[in-house]
Amino acid sequence: MRPKLTIGSRGSKLALTQTNQMADMIRAALPGVEVDITIISTRGDRILDRPLSEIGGKGLFTEELEAALRDGSIDLAVHSLKDLPTDDPEGLCIAASPKRVTPNDALVCTKYASLKDLPAGATVGTSSLRRKAQLLALNPDLKIVDIRGNIGTRMGKVLETGELDAVILACAGLERVGLADVITETIAPELMLPAAAQGVLGIQTRADDAELREALKTIHDTDTYTEALAERTLLAGLGGGCQVPIGALARIDGDTIYLEACVCSLDGKTTLRTKLSGAVDTAQALGEQAAQDLLSQGADAIVAEIY
Secondary structure (H helix, E strand, O other): OOOOOEEEEOOOOOHHHHHHHHHHHHHHOOOOOEEEEEOOOOHHOOOOOOOOOHOOOOOOOOOOHHHHHHHOOOOOOEEEEHHOOOOOOOOOOEOOOOOOOOOOEEEEEEEOOHHHOOOOEEEHHHHHHHHHHHHHHOOOEEEEEOOOOOOOHHHHHHHHHOOOOEEEHHHHHHHOOHHHOOOOOOOOOOOOOOOOOOOEEEEEOOOOOOOHHHHHHHOOOOOHHHHHHHHHHHHHHHHOOOOOOOOEEEEEEOOOEEEEEEEEEEOOEEEEEEEEEHHHHHHHHHHHHHHHHHOOOOOHHHHHHHO
């Protein structure tokens, strides 16, 4: 292994925390290898005055990192896997995913104890169409407010200014930056299914970097990868990206993998669901089957609303 590795990361507190955690794991796995971090700004980070759904396109938080991988200025990049398109970009691949953390969404609120307690007219902040659709499915009288910015900015609208009654964030992000104690409710998947691969990190490398790919196997978690494979295969089968109201969660229990997924209309009035299980080694086929099940229920028309 070469003596030095450079990791590319977005500049947010969460991204840097995740990247530093991965850097520590790599240093432990490869004693003597120097690991540096380079901050790279992405289009999704720079455009904060519009909802993500209006910016459009895939790779909002990944394209610049991938360009740096291709030109050799970095050796690997750490992504939240839910932000990555389901197809590997040419010449790049996901070499490893460490063990998944909590995949659920989180309610952050000071006035009410749970999602079900939010009254008509309560203001809830989120930048996710998936979350918005599922919130409206639960309570069509909520007022959904689009918010952008880092975790601190979004939480501050509830905890500091009181501008909003609640915000919905990923448990994973709050846990990784040491803010799990602000979670009012870990939202059950029966109420809100997370994004495909939420809580999973993907370490991206050049596909031809065989030495590094082999070295990263020591921090790879097979169950995490398999769960993400089922969820992302479903997403690919529906033709959806991270801004389509599709929820998916796979969990492995022994030799069985369970996959639950939903597609919601933007107004929350229509929710299509499927729940399947199979042998762990059929994860990809299970994702394909779940996508076909939802398509047979009319999911293609809902996905088309976004495009």
